[in-house]
Amino acid sequence: MNENEYSITLLGDSISKGIVYDEEKGKYIILKDSFCNLVQDKLKGAVYNAGKFGSTIIKGSKRLYEDLTKKKPDIVLIEFGGNDCDFNWQEVAEKPFEEHKPNTELNIFEETLKKIIINLKELNIIPVLMTLPPLDPNKYYKWVSERSQDYSQNILKWLGSVNAIYSWHENYNSVIIKLAKETQTNLIDVRSEFLNTDNYTSYLCADGIHPNKLGHKFIADKLTDYIRSNYNFLLKDADTM
Numbered sequence: 001m002n003e004n005e006y007s008i009t010l011l012g013d014s015i016s017k018g019i020v021y022d023e024e025k026g027k028y029i030i031l032k033d034s035f036c037n038l039v040q041d042k043l044k045g046a047v048y049n050a051g052k053f054g055s056t057i058i059k060g061s062k063r064l065y066e067d068l069t070k071k072k073p074d075i076v077l078i079e080f081g082g083n084d085c086d087f088n089w090q091e092v093a094e095k096p097f098e099e100h101k102p103n104t105e106l107n108i109f110e111e112t113l114k115k116i117i118i119n120l121k122e123l124n125i126i127p128v129l130m131t132l133p134p135l136d137p138n139k140y141y142k143w144v145s146e147r148s149q150d151y152s153q154n155i156l157k158w159l160g161s162v163n164a165i166y167s168w169h170e171n172y173n174s175v176i177i178k179l180a181k182e183t184q185t186n187l188i189d190v191r192s193e194f195l196n197t198d199n200y201t202s203y204l205c206a207d208g209i210h211p212n213k214l215g216h217k218f219i220a221d222k223l224t225d226y227i228r229s230n231y232n233f234l235l236k237d238a239d240t241m
Contacts, residue, residue: 006234009071010036011064012079013025015133016051020212021205023161028053031216038220043227048073056084056104057112060198064116068123076120077188077223079130081172082209084109089144089155096154102168110175117183128226129180131191132173133215137166139208187227190219 010016018034024035040047048071050063057080064076084104104112113129120127141162145152150218153191159165173191180187194200194215201208203215211219224235 006074009073010049012051013055013083014053015149016079021207027052035216035219037039039223040168075126081132085172092140092158093151096158128186130188135169136208137162142209184220
């Protein structure tokens with residue numbers, strides 16, 4: 001890896017893209033100080049943000065192979081799971097006693113992520129996995145069920161308990177950790193770092209799942225720590241350390 005010509009591709013969903021919910025404007029916006037931009041400012045090389053709002057790992061894998069021929073990255077940082085584990089909450093609310101499947105079933109999520117890892121390594125590209133920032137189940141339940149009281153009650157009937165949201169989300173995170181071990185792939189465990197804080201929910205937006213500005217700063221610090229430990233020469237301040 002040439003420290004002056006290397007490149008990193010960040011492959012992920014809206015968290016990678018830097019999407020946050022602006023409560024004053026009442027809408028989602030792209031955060032200028034996203035973790036990607038904050039890390040980019042500290043690096044000598046180039047970072048290409050291939051994150052996309054609403055992306056699942058299936059959509060992301062298709063986008064990756066298009067980007068590989070164009071960008072030819074040395075490192076690909078992979079962040080998926082939040083949209084994959086999500087459900088169509090309107091359908092759940094309308095039919096709370098029926099079976100509902102997530103956007104990407106867990107076994108498909110695992111198979112696709114493993115395939116991405118293997119393919120990248122075959123191309124001599126370094127894959128790095130990132131765990132999922134934890135969601136706040138209470139905030140997220142309120143967010144997806146606020147349409148009406150009946151809507152809210154029906155979603156809860158289907159879930160059984162609000163904490164089921166957290167457990168389901170954590171299942172996808174467990175797959176990321178499992179594959180990192182199985183394939184001997186580098187892992188940046190931001191989830192554990194969040195959970196080790198006094199109040200991780202303070203790092204999340206009102207929707208309970210997207211990191212806010214403070215959360216992006218937190219992730220950026222953890223990514224920088226990882227780079228400093230593994231690829232210190234890529235940092236602009238490496239010569240002064």
